[in-house]
Amino acid sequence: MRADRLDESEAGVGRVTLQTVADKVGVSRMTVSNAFSRPDQLSAALRDKVLKAADDLGYTGPDPAARALARGSTGSIGVLLSNSPADAFTDEIAATFFSSIAATLSPQGIALTLLSSEPSGDVMPARDVAMDGVIVYNCDPQTGAREQVERRQLPLVLVDQPNAKGFSSVNVEDRAGARAAAQHLVDLGHTRIALIVKAGDPPFGIVPAAMAQGQGYASIERLAGWTDVLTAAGIEPVVLLLPLDSRDGGRGALDEILAAQPGTTAILAFSDAIAAGVLLDAQDSGIAVPDQLSIVGFDDNPLATRLRPQLTTVRQDVTEKGRLAASMLIDAMQDRRAGRTTKRRAVTLPTELVVRGSTGAPAHS
Amino acid sequence: MRADRLDESEAGVGRVTLQTVADKVGVSRMTVSNAFSRPDQLSAALRDKVLKAADDLGYTGPDPAARALARGSTGSIGVLLSNSPADAFTDEIAATFFSSIAATLSPQGIALTLLSSEPSGDVMPARDVAMDGVIVYNCDPQTGAREQVERRQLPLVLVDQPNAKGFSSVNVEDRAGARAAAQHLVDLGHTRIALIVKAGDPPFGIVPAAMAQGQGYASIERLAGWTDVLTAAGIEPVVLLLPLDSRDGGRGALDEILAAQPGTTAILAFSDAIAAGVLLDAQDSGIAVPDQLSIVGFDDNPLATRLRPQLTTVRQDVTEKGRLAASMLIDAMQDRRAGRTTKRRAVTLPTELVVRGSTGAPAHS
DNA sequence: TTGTACGCGTTATCAT
DNA sequence: ATGATAACGCGTACAA
Secondary structure, X not given: OOOOOOXXXXXOOXXXXXXXXXXXXXXXHHHHHHHHHOHHHOOHHHHXXXXXXXXXXXXXXXXXXXXXXXXXXXXXXXEEEXXXXXXXXOOHHHHHHHHHHHHHHHXXXXXXXXXXXXXXXXXXXXXXXXXXXXXXXXXXXXXXXXXXXXXXXXXXXXXXXXXXXXXXXXXXXXXXXXXXHHHHHHHHOOOOEEEEEEEOOOOOEEEOHHHOOOXXXXXXXXXXXXXXXXXXXXXXXXXXXXXXXXXXXXXXXXXXXXXXXXXOOEEEEOOHHHHHHHHHHHHHOOOOOOOOOEEEOOEOOOHHHHOOOOOEEEEOOHXXXXXXXXXXXXXXXXXXXXXXXXXXXXXXXXXXXXXXXXXXXXXXX | OOOOOOOHHHOOOOOOOHHHHHHHHOOOHHHHHHHHHOHHHOOHHHHHHHHHHHHHHOOOOOOHHHHHHHHOOOOEEEEEOOOOHHHHHOOHHHHHHHHHHHHHHHHHOOEEEEEOOOOEOOEXXXXXXXXXXXXXXXXXXXXXXXXXXXXXXXXXXXXXXXXXXXXXXXXXXXXXXXXXXXXXXXXXXXXXXXXXXXXXXXXXXXXXXXXXXXXXXXXXXXXXXXXHHHHHOOOOOEEEEEEOXXXXXXXOHHHHHXXXXXXXXXXXXXXXXXXXXXXXXXXXXXXXXXXXXXXXXXXXXXXXXXXXXXXXXXXXOHHHHHHHHHXXXXXXXXXXXXXXOOXXXXXXXXXXXXXXXXXXXXXXX
């Protein structure tokens, strides 16, 4: 009746497995497996009988872990996040990105696993969680986590990541977008400009432009784009570094900036979420936007049009970014299963300056 | 050298496994396993030697799927979501909830898997994804998904779910909060009141109060709370049903309501996100808030204080909700591993009416 | 440290 | 076409 294990039906009331069901029906384990996973391999009558017996025994279907081992696939893909997954949802832009990934995976029956980059204790999700592929999103390349995933040789798509090694990737023209934003301010006649980006490590607050270093590829690129233009225009901006995990979206930043550079007439913010905080602070302080202060955000967050005045910003299509990343990964996974080798794809999505009400010429120009 | 499988070191360049490493070093597979998973079981010198050999061979560590099967645990927990996971991130409240769960799991090295309730093709994440426990969040009890998870006998915590069966759960005093909100309006003297909730299925738009049925437990409870008070006050509200997946947060709702009940002086919205849309529409139409129209939201979304006027709303602590759900699940998982039986816990978190600037007495009262 | 016996299913081959 | 047999997949627990 069985070749390589004890007959559970005689071993008392252990766990219910395929074998338990098989014994009850009087067929081989294989037949029960087929009843669940390959219905076309047996007669409908027998299948019903098997399923009924399974139901009677309280058998829920093949154990996912065992199936994953036997099949070599788990039915879920991972998203490797910058240090804390808790920060991943902080703004609507990130949420939209995940939403788009989920929407692309869902019809394929693939689940989405969120992976922290940080090892805790002796476990490191990037190394220890079973999955069929990984989207590496905006996380510190220094971290061991990214290296771990690479070594596992899983299908990989890099998003918002510098990419030296030839992995497939989805990026955004952050630098060009940032240039356009800075140029817009320069064209309007601004000369006293401040920049706001997020940083992972101290020091936070106002730092010399030279030593400003954003956290994450997007920060670095946007900062680079801004300074490309400002330097060319002979403008030395003030730079404010905000902690990565700040939740208040730029509230308080304006005070620091005005203290460091009185008479600042324009601000380039890393995100619309930050820009919104600045705008609110300005309004609460009686500083008119855009008459006394121009503000440019980034992302074209839905928030940008809910504010009054609406934010001038740089649009990126995060929905497309998520869709592309997910579908590229799905393709790579299918290729691997079929034994094909996947050709690398590196997509860079465009950005676009959207001029709205939060920018204008400086007061005294 | 090996008991039950071919010696891979002689079988060509197959996959690198524990055995491959063991053969290379000349120790047993078990020793290599210990080198990775139980460092205290062998000498430091031997361990280094093993790890070095593994590195040379490009061995990344024990295969997660195999380990999950052997150990009986996967290192990740699932969150079962209402139909589409894509809708899960639509507002900041949901995002904060997930963020809080992630923050609680992360230090334990546990990953978070998002599960769609909808089966696609022949796969059904709730049945087919390996995990150690599940948080069932705000999803339709009718769905097969929830039943599937229950049958798998995984540790379970229900959040924002009606709970007949005695599972552990985390809920919020939605009904009491809604009562407070409605009472606030009644006390201010409003009599022409409209309600906005989300519904899963058509018909959408204005429906008779009697046949209004929200989608999801929270909708049902809030609706019940509102009507408790309004009915007692002899007020028959107008009810507007919004599609569950509407992304525009209540934009357009105001027109429909005013068409159905001209002279409406107050609106109770299911969420702050919806309330925000109504507020913006009002302002764009030149309707003064709160002088001509009072608006009450729900959740105390950070958004509520970014608006002008700030929203009167009903606060719930979603961070605590997430933290509790995650830690209750972790406890249950530990109990199970230890063979203990977990005592059920059913927590109901309080709500609190927060009166801000978006409500006031009706114009002609 | 190591042998042994699984965990629970699937893929591939074989017999009728 | 149906079903059975055998051989893994890759580790881990436990006793020796």
